[in-house]
Structure formats: structure tokens, C-alpha cells
Amino acid sequence: MDKDQQIQELEKIGGKIKEKKKVREKGLTDLPPPHHKAVLRFAPNPSGPLHIGHARAAILNDVYVKRYNGELILRIEDTDPRRVHLDAYSMIPEDLKWLGVDWNKTFIQSDRIPLYYQYAEKLIARGGAYVCHCPGSEFKKLKDKSIPCPCRETTLEENLEKWAEMEDLGEAEAVLRVKTDLQHKNPAIRDWVAMRIVEAEHPRIGSRYKIYPMMNFSVAVDDYLMGISHVLRGKDHLANSEKQKFLYDHLGWDIPVFIHYGRLKMDDVALSTSKAREGIQSGMYSGWDDPRLGTIQAIARRGITPQSIQELIQEIGVKISDSIISWKKIYGLNRTILEEKSNRYFLVSQAEKVEIQDLPEEFKGLIKRPLHPDFLKRGYRELPFNGKVYLASEDLKENKTLRLMDEVNVRVEEGSVYYHSPSLEEARAEKAQIVHWVPRDDNIPAEVVMPDNHILSGYAEPECSKLKRGKVVQLERFGFARVDNLRPDKIVFYYTHS
RNA sequence: GCUCCGGUAGUGUAGUCCGGCCAAUCAUUUCGGCCUUUCGAGCCGAAGACUCGGGUUCGAAUCCCGGCCGGAGCACCA
Structure with missing residues (x-):
């Protein structure tokens, strides 16, 4: 007899089916009482x-x-x-x-x-x-x-x-x-x-x-x-x-x-405060906010938002079994929060000096890009373009066509970069990679401190000078990063995550 | 060693108390596709789990016993 038949049978003889258990709400479970004077x-x-x-x-x-x-x-x-x-x-x-x-x-x-x-x-x-x-x-x-x-x-x-x-x-x-x-x-x-x-x-x-x-x-x-x-x-x-x-x-x-x-373990992080203190004293770590540490200060400095930590903790809840949380998990939560908030900028690291050959004069001028493609009301940044740019060395592959975002298509051949064509359609037809770039004559030298504390050098687009310390931005095709220090001659970012 | 406690996809969770609606939820992750002047976002799709063995039962992720694995404690620390 299957379940339905059983129920019919049961009703026939006057039995009752037990009420179903309650459906619990999403999120953190309730605490046992008393609630009125918690x-x-x-x-x-x-x-x-x-x-x-x-x-x-x-x-x-x-x-x-x-x-x-x-x-x-x-x-x-x-x-x-x-x-x-x-x-x-x-x-x-x-x-x-x-x-x-x-x-x-x-x-x-x-x-x-x-x-x-x-x-x-x-x-x-x-x-x-x-x-x-x-x-x-x-x-x-x-x-x-x-x-x-x-x-x-x-x-x-x-x-x-x-x-x-x-x-x-x-x-x-x-x-x-x-x-x-x-x-x-x-x-x-x-x-x-x-x-x-x-x-x-x-x-x-x-x-x-x-x-x-x-x-x-x-x-x-x-x-x-x-x-x-x-x-x-x-x-x-x-x-x-x-x-x-x-x-x-x-x-x-x-x-x-x-x-x-239960215990909360984080992959790749030494959670022990005493070990961190020793490391700071010995000079192994730069301070309590060294990006390698799992301190709140370090997390904050890297541009992880408090909301992402709150969401993480609430998702884990109060169960007694241990949890291993991964940076990936935090990054995922954080990315969703940052995506809307972060304006876009260009930063080129591992920069190669490039001068585009045979570039028609008409393309030189000021290029505008939205601060955020989904929120155009935020306005635009401007980049002067004169044919001399920095490109990321990993983008510069021989015999390839590239499109400099919002600018022109170029061809990389025998170590040189040549003007190719003007339109996006042509870039698509060529299956050109669309890449970011920074003007060579107008930029800010930049450093990006990575999670393992190694430093990448590069150049940021000129309008980064308008940023404020503490802001998290998305460096297009590079990743999210928090502005850690801003001087006229240099900008320092802390890398958040991709 | 002793005492106690856990074990659901790579990860985090829901469901376990009160067995059937669970060939198991949601998120993240990974991989495809669409879209897109970011390798971001969005949309669509896919992958992937009840620690094992026995028992009880018509029926077990759920109850019982045992194994395995993991954790915490065993301080004149917190």
C-alpha cells in the first residue's frame, strides 16, 4: 500500500493525520526563550x-x-x-x-x-x-x-x-x-x-x-x-x-x-593573536592590518565590507560543528556588495610602453568612459588619448588584434603596435580582445598591495587622483581594490579580490 | 589515554527534535551558453552531497547499535 492509499484507509477508519511540522524561516534560528529581556x-x-x-x-x-x-x-x-x-x-x-x-x-x-x-x-x-x-x-x-x-x-x-x-x-x-x-x-x-x-x-x-x-x-x-x-x-x-x-x-x-x-577556521590564515603579535614584532608582518592576517583591521584595509562579514556569520549560524570558511566565500559575498558601489577605473600593471603606429590624427583627443556601466547617472571619467599608452604585457600577444576600450583597434605585429581600424564592429569581426589602457603622458604611478603582501607596480588613469582614501573601486579587468594612500605622485591600492 | 560533542555537494547552509511531501533547499564555487566596449554584473543551463555497516520500520538524511573520520576539553589562560 502506498502512502495515499494508507491515508485513505486511515480516514475511512476515522484516524487523523498529524499536523505537519512548522516551516522555519530563512536565516538565523531563534534563540530559546526568554526573549522579552534578552x-x-x-x-x-x-x-x-x-x-x-x-x-x-x-x-x-x-x-x-x-x-x-x-x-x-x-x-x-x-x-x-x-x-x-x-x-x-x-x-x-x-x-x-x-x-x-x-x-x-x-x-x-x-x-x-x-x-x-x-x-x-x-x-x-x-x-x-x-x-x-x-x-x-x-x-x-x-x-x-x-x-x-x-x-x-x-x-x-x-x-x-x-x-x-x-x-x-x-x-x-x-x-x-x-x-x-x-x-x-x-x-x-x-x-x-x-x-x-x-x-x-x-x-x-x-x-x-x-x-x-x-x-x-x-x-x-x-x-x-x-x-x-x-x-x-x-x-x-x-x-x-x-x-x-x-x-x-x-x-x-x-x-x-x-x-x-563550533570553531571557525579560515583557510590560509593564522588566526592566533599571539603569533601575529610575534610576527609584527619580528617585522615579518607590517602591522595588525597586514593583508596576510585574519584580523578585522586587515580585512577592512583590503576593502572587504562589514556587510559581507555579517552575511557570512549569519549564514554560518550557531551550529556546534566546526566550519571552514574560505576566502572564496567571502569574496563572493563581498563582490555582490561591491559591484554596485564601485566605480570603474583603468590601471595597468606589468605595463608595456606602446606607441600606436600609423594612427590617424582624428582619433587623438579626450575619451569618456562611464564611472559605472549600470549607473550612467554617476557620470564619466575622461582619458586623454594621443596614441601613446601603457598596456598590460599579458594583453600584448603577437599577431593579435586588440581593441583599446572606447578607442581604436590595433594590431600587434613583430613587437610593434599598428593602427588597425576604428569601430567596435570591426573589433568583433576580428574577435579582438577588448583591453584597458592608460595614457602614457597623463597618469599616476600606482602600487597595488596584493593579499600575500607583494606589491605590483603600474599606472592608474589620471582621474584616480579624484579618489578618496578608503574608497573601493573596480579596476577594470584587474579586480576590486581599495584606495589606501593617495599622493600627487603615487596612488597605493590594496587589492580586494577579482 | 580519559570526558564530551559532531559528520548533508569543493565550501557554507536548509531539512534531523516530531520517519513518508527529500532521487534532498538556498548560496557560493566550477564549467558551458546568451548578453555586454571589463576576464565584472545580469540571464539561462549543467556539475556536485545525506561518513560507513548493521538494526527497527511498509518506509530512514531523520530513530537505535557499532565502526571510521573530525573537533573540543582534560591549567593557579580566556
Whole structure:
């Protein structure tokens, strides 16, 4: 019996067919409730500028906050003095702005240390934590066997005392541990560290404090205090979410919705901030915006638009499996956005000097080309033509006919270029390639910095002098490029993509 | 090694919870064609995937078990 027959049969005997499942809308899936008071946070460690991986967290949070009319908190997590770099405090907000992420409040955790002390005490008083003097390796041995360490059994009063005395101890001599479940099947979860002693100077707040919270502690306290409803983070925090739940339980707090997404890998890019920093220091990279890096700054400098990154991140969504994103993908998204916006210009690289032989006088003069073929209202650029031009060496093939765009057809023979014919029709008949060109007597020397940081030299048409730094243009038959620097004697582009 | 989690075209996704409408969506990519004074855009067409094996079932991308592959964590980092 096939399906239709079954349905008929079923109806005959009075059965009902289950209603079909809902059709979900395109785009990012909804967050689990509550939606009415959605408070999300983006909580980077200030180790450097943001990269494409951060962009995922930032944009996802931003999109949901906007969807539910909620609130986004920027929280700088700088509770490890040794992993803090001051330049990051200003770079992070700048990168977020570039990405189009809007946030309502900013908190810096190193301003909140006393708050964490307060909750640590509260936790001790509730019997949820204890000061532990065991050496790390010793504790690990016990922990792996689910055996409580001697410190775990001390009384509340004793613990509070030991907590007060921690101030006088040296690094590694004591930690504050959160009581969890020693039988927990994942040893990593068992009695994790909440507070530790760090003697290093904090780049931002100096040596005011010696006891610093661990990320798991400060994060949970802050998420509670800030009323975070949904915690969106990478799956590398899976075990941390599990750890933090114990803290919420000790303190009688409601647990936010934890959502984890997979890793984002990019082909060809070193995402590690510390490696990039080393490379910049050693001179291997020109800076945080070196085109080879995956930083937001580098992407921006190359003329990738924030919209393309937003679209990319939203398309990838929040699933927990890893994604490998390719430049091709970003280029594709970006090209669609750039295509409309970018005006057209000529730039010839690998330039060959050409003087057209036998060129009739009448062709010399000013040539007009539209700034954008699909938007003629934008106007035209003008190129003076006198028969002396630069052509790309790859276009100059022996025994071929070429058409210089909007100008004349020429023939390449025995190393020379001869006038051939005037019209487009003739060019078509000859199957001539239609090529771009730059006047030899009127142009701007140009450089194009390619994605691998090598530099192509060439000449740009004269009207490029009217461009503004930051503009992305399409260099016809060459590719999209962003104007990076503009001087009377030279224009520097950063190549975006083809 | 231990704990946990994944696996849909080259890539990114939809569908998986609640099995049938899925010989599987959309985008990108690649390749053709049309168009075009850009190798851009646009239009048309094509290519290309349910990790494998078993089980349950009339029916499995979807449920169960196992293998394989991949990932994350196993810190006094975040």
C-alpha cells in the first residue's frame, strides 16, 4: 500500500493525520526563550585586536540583541595580568564599530575585582568553596581518583580565615576552589579553581591586587550580576559551562541559557593573536592590518565590507560543528556588495610602453568612459588619448588584434603596435580582445598591495587622483581594490579580490 | 589515554527534535551558453552531497547499535 492509499484507509477508519511540522524561516534560528529581556554579552580577552573568529561571537550576539530588542554588553575580560595588552582596550571597540556591532554598556573586569572578592567570601560562607594549599600536581592526583584533598574538610570559619590570609602568600601557595562533584565523570569539572595569586603587575591597574579571579568565577558572577539571559560562546567553553553551573547552584542563582557554537577556521590564515603579535614584532608582518592576517583591521584595509562579514556569520549560524570558511566565500559575498558601489577605473600593471603606429590624427583627443556601466547617472571619467599608452604585457600577444576600450583597434605585429581600424564592429569581426589602457603622458604611478603582501607596480588613469582614501573601486579587468594612500605622485591600492 | 560533542555537494547552509511531501533547499564555487566596449554584473543551463555497516520500520538524511573520520576539553589562560 502506498502512502495515499494508507491515508485513505486511515480516514475511512476515522484516524487523523498529524499536523505537519512548522516551516522555519530563512536565516538565523531563534534563540530559546526568554526573549522579552534578552541580555547578551560579547566578552573578549584584551590580547589584541579582533579577528574573524571574534567577529562571529560579536555579530551573532548583535543580531540577536537587535532581533529581540535586548541589550548587548561589552565586557573586557582581563583577569590574567600576564595576558593583557593595553593596545587591545582601544582596538576592540574600534573593530566592533567597524563590524557594525552596537553595544549598550561596557565593563572592564579589572575594575570589578573587589566585587569578585565579595562573592568569593559569600561563596565560602555558604560552604561552596574552600582555600586549598595543595600543590597543583598533588591535587590532580587526588582529583583523578575522586579523593577529596585535606583542605576540603576545613570548617567555614577556618576557610574564611585562610581566605583572609591568602593575601600574604606567594604565587601558587594557595587557591580558592569551588566545591563540585568529586565523582563527576569528567575530572576537569572536579573542584575547579576560582581564585589564585598572581604577582605579576597588571598592565592596566598595576599591583593593586594580588588575588585574581579565574575566568570561570568572574564570568559567572558577572553574567549573574549583569542579568545575562543567553550566553553564546564557542564550544571550547563546553566544560566551563558545566563548571559554572555548580557556582550558580551554590549561590542559588538562575542559570542562563548556554549556547555553544563550533570553531571557525579560515583557510590560509593564522588566526592566533599571539603569533601575529610575534610576527609584527619580528617585522615579518607590517602591522595588525597586514593583508596576510585574519584580523578585522586587515580585512577592512583590503576593502572587504562589514556587510559581507555579517552575511557570512549569519549564514554560518550557531551550529556546534566546526566550519571552514574560505576566502572564496567571502569574496563572493563581498563582490555582490561591491559591484554596485564601485566605480570603474583603468590601471595597468606589468605595463608595456606602446606607441600606436600609423594612427590617424582624428582619433587623438579626450575619451569618456562611464564611472559605472549600470549607473550612467554617476557620470564619466575622461582619458586623454594621443596614441601613446601603457598596456598590460599579458594583453600584448603577437599577431593579435586588440581593441583599446572606447578607442581604436590595433594590431600587434613583430613587437610593434599598428593602427588597425576604428569601430567596435570591426573589433568583433576580428574577435579582438577588448583591453584597458592608460595614457602614457597623463597618469599616476600606482602600487597595488596584493593579499600575500607583494606589491605590483603600474599606472592608474589620471582621474584616480579624484579618489578618496578608503574608497573601493573596480579596476577594470584587474579586480576590486581599495584606495589606501593617495599622493600627487603615487596612488597605493590594496587589492580586494577579482 | 580519559570526558564530551559532531559528520548533508569543493565550501557554507536548509531539512534531523516530531520517519513518508527529500532521487534532498538556498548560496557560493566550477564549467558551458546568451548578453555586454571589463576576464565584472545580469540571464539561462549543467556539475556536485545525506561518513560507513548493521538494526527497527511498509518506509530512514531523520530513530537505535557499532565502526571510521573530525573537533573540543582534560591549567593557579580566556
